[in-house]
Amino acid sequence: MAGVNDQRDDRALRADCGSCFGLCCVALPFSASADFAINKDAGKPCSNLQTDFRCGIHTRLRQSGFPGCTVYDCFGAGQKVSQVTFGGTDWRQAPESASQMFAVFPVVRQLHELLRYLTEALTLHPARALHGELRRLLEETERLTGLGPDALEKLDVATHRQDVNVLLLRTSELVRAEAAGKMKDRKNKDRKNKDRKNKDRKKDRRGADLVGARLRGADLRGADLRGAYLIAADLTGADLRLADLIGADLRDANLAGADLTGSIFLTQPQLNAAKGDLSTRVPPGLTRPAHWS
Structure with a gap:
C-alpha cells in the first residue's frame, strides 16, 4: 500500500489567485518562445494583468500563445506572501514594498513546494519509519514560511531544500523497494x-x-x-x-x-x-x- 490518506487536506498548498496580487504575473520574467508570446522582465507586470490582479486572457492562455502560464503553480505561495507576509497590502498600494515582495515570492514558492512533497511523504505507508523526521522538517518548513519579509529575503533556502531532499530520497527508496518486492516473484519465475x-x-x-x-x-x-x-x-x-x-x-x-x-x-x-x-x-x-x- 503506497498511501494511507489520499484525502489529505492540502488546500493551503493550492494556488488561490483571488487572494494573490498577481505575483507570478509580475515578479517572474519570461522570454518570447513556444511557451510565451512576449518578453517580460522580472518585476514588470504582464500586459495581460488587469487592475484587479486577474489575467485578462486566463480562459484562452494556450490559444493566445501563453501555454507556459498554464503549467505554472505557486503551490499557494502567492496568497501566503500577499495576505500573510505583507498583510494584505499590495504592491500598487505600497510601491515601496514591491521589489521586496517580488524577491520574497520565489523563496516562499520553493518552501511551499517542499511542503507539498513533505505532506505527500507523510501519506506513504512504506516510509512510516521516517514519519517523525518528515513531520519535524514539515513543521520547520512551515515555520520558515511565516518569517517576515527581511528574514525571508535573506533565507538560505538552498540549504534547507537540500536537507529536505535527503529525507525525500530516503522516502523514495523505501516506497520503490516495495514495488521491487511486488515484482520479485514474477522475476524469479522468468529465468529465461x-x-x-x-x-x-x-x-x-x-x-x-x-x-x-x-x-x-x-x-x-x-x-x-x-x-x-x-x-x-x-x-x-x-x-x-x-x-x-x-x-x-x-x-x-x-x-x-x-x-x-x-x-x-x-x-x-x-x-x-x-x-x-x-x-x-x-x-x-x-x-x-x-x-x-
Whole structure:
C-alpha cells in the first residue's frame, strides 16, 4: 500500500489567485518562445494583468500563445506572501514594498513546494519509519514560511531544500523497494530473461536524458526518474506506478494510456505540461488537464 490518506487536506498548498496580487504575473520574467508570446522582465507586470490582479486572457492562455502560464503553480505561495507576509497590502498600494515582495515570492514558492512533497511523504505507508523526521522538517518548513519579509529575503533556502531532499530520497527508496518486492516473484519465475540486469538499470534513470525517448508500454514501476528529462518522450501505455517523478521534466511527454496511479511526488504542473488522454490514469489528488483529449 503506497498511501494511507489520499484525502489529505492540502488546500493551503493550492494556488488561490483571488487572494494573490498577481505575483507570478509580475515578479517572474519570461522570454518570447513556444511557451510565451512576449518578453517580460522580472518585476514588470504582464500586459495581460488587469487592475484587479486577474489575467485578462486566463480562459484562452494556450490559444493566445501563453501555454507556459498554464503549467505554472505557486503551490499557494502567492496568497501566503500577499495576505500573510505583507498583510494584505499590495504592491500598487505600497510601491515601496514591491521589489521586496517580488524577491520574497520565489523563496516562499520553493518552501511551499517542499511542503507539498513533505505532506505527500507523510501519506506513504512504506516510509512510516521516517514519519517523525518528515513531520519535524514539515513543521520547520512551515515555520520558515511565516518569517517576515527581511528574514525571508535573506533565507538560505538552498540549504534547507537540500536537507529536505535527503529525507525525500530516503522516502523514495523505501516506497520503490516495495514495488521491487511486488515484482520479485514474477522475476524469479522468468529465468529465461537474458536482459534482466539491463532492465534493472533502466529503473535507475535519475537525471537521465530521455528527451524524445521511445518508452511506449515500458514497465517503469518503481523507477527512479527524479529530475529526468522526458521532454516529448513517448510514454504511451507505460506503467509508472510507484515511480519517483520528483522534478522530472514531462513537457510534451505523451502519457496517453499511461498508468500514473501510485507514482510519487508527481505534481499538477508536471501533468499540465504533458500530453494525455481519457485513458491516462492519474494519482488521487491530481486532476486530468482540460487540454488532454
